[in-house]
Amino acid sequence: MMAKGVVKICAIITMVLALGAAPVLMTEASAQTRLRPGFNLFSLRDDVEIGRQSAMQIERQYRTYEDPRVTRIGKRLAARSSMPGLPWRFRVIDRSDVNAFALPGGYVYVTSGLLRAVRSEDELAGVLAHEIMHVTLRHGTNQASKAMLAQAPLQILSNQLGSGLGATLARFGIGLGLNSLFLRYSREAETQADVGAVQLMRRAGYNPYGLANFMRTMRGGGGFFSDHPSPANRVERIEEEIRLTGGARRR
Ligand SMILES: [Zn+2]
Numbered sequence: 001m002m003a004k005g006v007v008k009i010c011a012i013i014t015m016v017l018a019l020g021a022a023p024v025l026m027t028e029a030s031a032q033t034r035l036r037p038g039f040n041l042f043s044l045r046d047d048v049e050i051g052r053q054s055a056m057q058i059e060r061q062y063r064t065y066e067d068p069r070v071t072r073i074g075k076r077l078a079a080r081s082s083m084p085g086l087p088w089r090f091r092v093i094d095r096s097d098v099n100a101f102a103l104p105g106g107y108v109y110v111t112s113g114l115l116r117a118v119r120s121e122d123e124l125a126g127v128l129a130h131e132i133m134h135v136t137l138r139h140g141t142n143q144a145s146k147a148m149l150a151q152a153p154l155q156i157l158s159n160q161l162g163s164g165l166g167a168t169l170a171r172f173g174i175g176l177g178l179n180s181l182f183l184r185y186s187r188e189a190e191t192q193a194d195v196g197a198v199q200l201m202r203r204a205g206y207n208p209y210g211l212a213n214f215m216r217t218m219r220g221g222g223g224f225f226s227d228h229p230s231p232a233n234r235v236e237r238i239e240e241e242i243r244l245t246g247g248a249r250r251r
Contacts, residue, residue: 051105122210133196140182
């Protein structure tokens with residue numbers, strides 16, 4: 001079992017927030033915000049391989065199981081994402097904290113603690129949509145790409161990636177599993193995942209207020225969230241996107 005506090009996963013939980021405008025987020029007056037994946041040295045095939053190996057590592061360390069509700073909602077959302085062909089896999093990880101995370105390539109996990117905390121299907125869909133957006137915007141390998149670029153010129157990186165994924169990651173000290181760089185996103189990435197989640201929920205027929213409501217509840221709650229106060233503008237940005245995409249019935 002890992003020491004508490006060591007695991008730093010997705011900001012649904014860590015509540016790292018977007019203060020200020022993110023440059024990649026361009027708001028149009030009458031339409032949804034356009035989202036574009038950032039700089040990336042990896043191929044989509046690399047994403048899947050990194051995710052597969054990380055998943056194996058995590059599932060050796062923790063008990064995980066399939067939950068029909070999580071799988072059903074996750075698959076419905078993934079089918080409406082920009083990458084329906086990824087090997088999407090949704091599992092519950094047996095931990096009491098309220099948390100969720102996604103590995104590159106489509107491996108999505110929610111904790112059993114989170115399953116107990118959500119109050120509706122729309123809230124669970126909100127969490128899963130947020131994680132799916134991290135996958136399709138390729139935030140994990142974008143983060144690793146930025147870290148690698150800080151250590152070596154692009155030319156060298158291109159050659160090294162050609163020589164084998166595992167060796168390259170090792171050379172740059174990038175590990176897999178739950179404490180990996182692949183799960184440490186920027187604030188901007190969290191905002192993108194929130195905004196994209198609203199759009200995805202709408203396409204898949206879920207009420208996007210599910211995401212806003214869950215965020216608000218967790219912000220007011222105890223436990224992990226009280227240690228990571230979320231700037232109020234995270235919920236506000238989600239609600240802004242709901243308005244931009246045509247509004248919805250508040251629940
Ligand atoms: Zn996140």
